[in-house]
Amino acid sequence: MKATPGPDRSKYGDIPAKVRVITRGPWERETVVKLPSGFKAQRAYIYRNVDGSIAFVKFRGTRIERSEVDGFELEQKLKGWKESALHPYDKEKHSGLLYGADVLAAMVETSDTDTVLYLVGGEKDAETAWDLGQFATTPPNGEGSLSAEQLEILREFKGLVVVVRDKDDPGTKFAANAVAFLGAMGVRWEIKEAKSDTEGADLTDHITELGWELEDLVDVDLISLKLSKERNVDDLELSPFLAKLDVAFRVGEGWMVHCPGPMHKNGDKNPSLSVNHVDGKWLLFCHGGCETKDVLAAVDMDWTDLFESEISEEVQREKDIQRAAYKHEIGILGKKLGEERLREAAGLNFEDPNNRMWSPGDIATAQRKRIDWLVKGFWSDCSHGVIGGREKSLKSYWLDLMVLAVSLGVKFLGQYEVKHSTVYMLIGEGDPSDRFERLRRMAKDVYDKDIAEAKLYIRTRACSWDSDEFAGFMKESRDAGAQVVALDSVYNYQPPGIDVQNMYERGFALGSLSQAVGTDRTLILVDHFRKNGSADLDLASLAQAAMGPWADTWVLMKHRAPAAPSIGQFEIELSAGSRRGYGKHLDITWYLGPFDDDEGCHTGEIAVTALSHDPATASSGKAGEVSASGIQAFILKYFEENGQVVKTQCREIAKDQLDIGQRKFDDAWKRLENECRLKQIEPGKPRSMWVLLTQSKNKISNFGGK
Structure with a gap:
């Protein structure tokens, strides 16, 4: 499943201090603008809320500082400046957001087992993956800020999360945190790294500097995942966590364990559960397909036990923080579930019956419907x-x-x-x-x-x-x-x-x-x-x-012409259309009756006529002037109200009510006569009667509407 273009690839204007930034891409150029405060903003990363609204804007660039010794200007790299008066960063509101949260929400909803998401350690790497047509995201404050709250948006994700770690200790901690949180939610994951021996190499280095493809990323086995600092692996073997598992043997700085999960109901004869301990966290991966939460449940543990450690107070504090975060998550989920149940009880949980995913087979066999x-x-x-x-x-x-x-x-x-x-x-x-x-x-x-x-x-x-x-x-x-x-x-x-x-x-x-x-x-x-x-x-x-x-x-x-409220006549030009191709173009004349000041409304019978639009019959636009189609509409309405009509009598009434001359009336009458809408009963006789050839049953005329 390929991704659409990234979370935001549009121009971002009106940044404070007259900065304008164009996001990079193969079809756009990059603009660098020096800020008066000494900043050069080279990139703007726009973080959005799930509903698509802008949450905050993060800049990447450099800071200009003048040396006090020799007066030369020095540029210091500035990775994540967020102090902008327009869409500022708010820690309480925004720390739980992932980059591209609006796109992720839609992706999760439509995901299947083939959908792949890259979880990386910075916006630059995320944009690199987006440029290659892949879904990607990152936490807002660097690798160390990754939290369970941020990843909660992926709880219902059906695909695979590829965690790409930078080749350094922060990258390893990031990967350890990621797989611990994802495993606890039952989301499939794997760990990759750049195909490079360079310390700190990341996804962008792998793609742009070294020229590799995403497929060339190197697998990182769980039991080989470790920090550069020394660990007392022998002491870890005495941990209460490992004591609850049936350890088979040690591999490097990790262990292979007989998995107690549901995929091994007859016993795990060939140990398939990899276990490692990184940065105060126990990491599990079952090669037989068991989810981490099911493995933990089988030995009466939960995901908070993944943070059990025999060592420092720092790790213990982190464990306490994670337990508090877990309680916070449960509180949020409980509130959300409660709100959903209240809406369900009130009957407000309507599901659009046309909201469905169409399979290739559905598309191939679907029949075009005629217009209803x-x-x-x-x-x-x-x-x-x-x-x-x-x-x-x-x-x-x-x-x-x-x-x-x-x-x-x-x-x-x-x-x-x-x-x-x-x-x-x-x-x-x-x-x-x-x-x-x-x-x-x-x-x-x-x-x-x-x-x-x-x-x-x-x-x-x-x-x-x-x-x-x-x-x-x-x-x-x-x-x-x-x-x-x-x-x-x-x-x-x-x-x-x-x-x-x-x-x-x-x-x-x-x-x-x-x-x-x-x-x-x-x-x-x-x-x-x-x-x-x-x-x-x-x-x-x-x-x-x-x-x-x-x-x-x-x-x-x-x-179509100035209104004549004194007699309640309003001439309208109307155009109707649709994306399916049908349409109408009509001249509409409303008759609402004269306006009564005492009643505060138009009185008399309401009637409306509709004629095919004729640009030649529009009025000059002068106040109070009636168009030719308006005169025709008046004549037709007069016929409908009176049946047989004497032309001279109709002309005098029209001249009086519409304030028009005889020539305009005769032109309108002649047009209707030429279109075979009026017929004289006894031609040649004085005061001969005329009749309407097409007449509706109701007080509506619609002649010539196509």
Whole structure:
């Protein structure tokens, strides 16, 4: 299983003291910037939390110091400067992090027995392994800082951890600690070192200086692992730890033991358990496949007994520290387990049914599905997307129009089939009574239905979509049988602390929202265009980053002509599309009735017309001017309300209500006539009647929509 590129390979800007660092890589150049304080920062290592957010930044470089004797400048190597005002290191918060923790979390979740992780002694070595396409990590404060808390993230890892030790005492201690902790967790491991006789040689030396490959790393046998300082091996043989094991013979400074583990139920005739003692720790490795924890359990010991020693107070203190760390781990795991059980009891432990790993066989036999429509031509079933537009472009009205058609099971725009579904709508702002009144009017006026017939549930509450409260709402929606979830508007539910212009943070957050709702259901968000953005109807106009890449389906809209609130007419240009290729481009005209100051809302019947988009019919943009398509929409609505129409009578009413001249009316009428939408019953006769050739059953016109 190959790794993707390393934990962070992007430019890191705005570092204090005007430092800018570009991480190294075959496609990037390295920049060295001298800091006023005397530092030269050559590399920036960005440590991230499991959720992908930046924890702290660690620099590698040199410090410039001037000699007091001769005045020459001397450069001292600076390995791990973390004192940065931007994303500073916090020992309490960050000492438990491994480099690339966000990548490791995903790797562990998808790991299999073939997955390999390199555990190395520094960020430089980790980056070297990443450059070769391998997963790699390191503790934040050097080899000596490795702890059980850091490695806890690997507890469920199914693959092999290759511990690469530097060829010196710190590297040996690092390897001893690593295999003790990994063995206690039941994680498979092996130890490697550079193919070099040079003291202190590391992974980077092995690859870049000596020109070897990863496959050329040298195996380090457990029983040959030792520090350069002398050990009293004879005294260790009297240790209570060894006394509990059936020792067969000594090999160098280690022992071969008859393994008591479960893989040797009939006895370990050929000793297969290697045992060694390094830096106050007992190290075990069963060549027959037994896990360390099972070996210890067979002789009534646990992993804390690996730190038993006959010698110094220093080692005893380390043992006490490790026991305290173990208790701390148990406390954390217990708390985590308790929280999981509470969520399970509350029914909040929803698992996305589409969250699965596809095998090569699955991929080979999978059949492409035909589009299952929620609203035919506009929105596919189970698609997650956005309704976006300029301010006051009636985005929520369009959402209500779709939601009502779906929940009532009636044709959308009088023409497009829908999948009759239960809808759960979250409304995060505004007076609920106003929204409910609009929904009642729209159901009656547009669809000729009673709102009580709709399979529609609404909750008027704003909360973060990563909260337990939102998880409770999603459980409530599933209990109600909702197949469609709508959020109006998205900013009312976005988790706090997310930089809306950071595509990576925002993309991760939107992905978590999709998982919370479930990819087996439809998700519709309402979002806004950027105020200073393009006037084009494209996803780049949306206000917040990552919405475009995330959305599978979108409906975008803007004003086609200035609004005419006095008569309640609003002209909208609408573009709908999807990554699956379908789409619509329409001119929409809303009729909401005149605005009543006493009622505080538009009154009268609600109606909407939809025409194929025609760029030639847009208005000049002058305040109060109605576009040609708006005039056509007025004429069509007049026909629907009156049946047979006298042209001169319709013209006078249009001139009065729309404040237009006769020529504009006649041009709009002639266009409809040429498109065979209007027909004169008795041509040549004065005040001859005209009829509409295509007429919907409801108060919706949709002529020419493709």
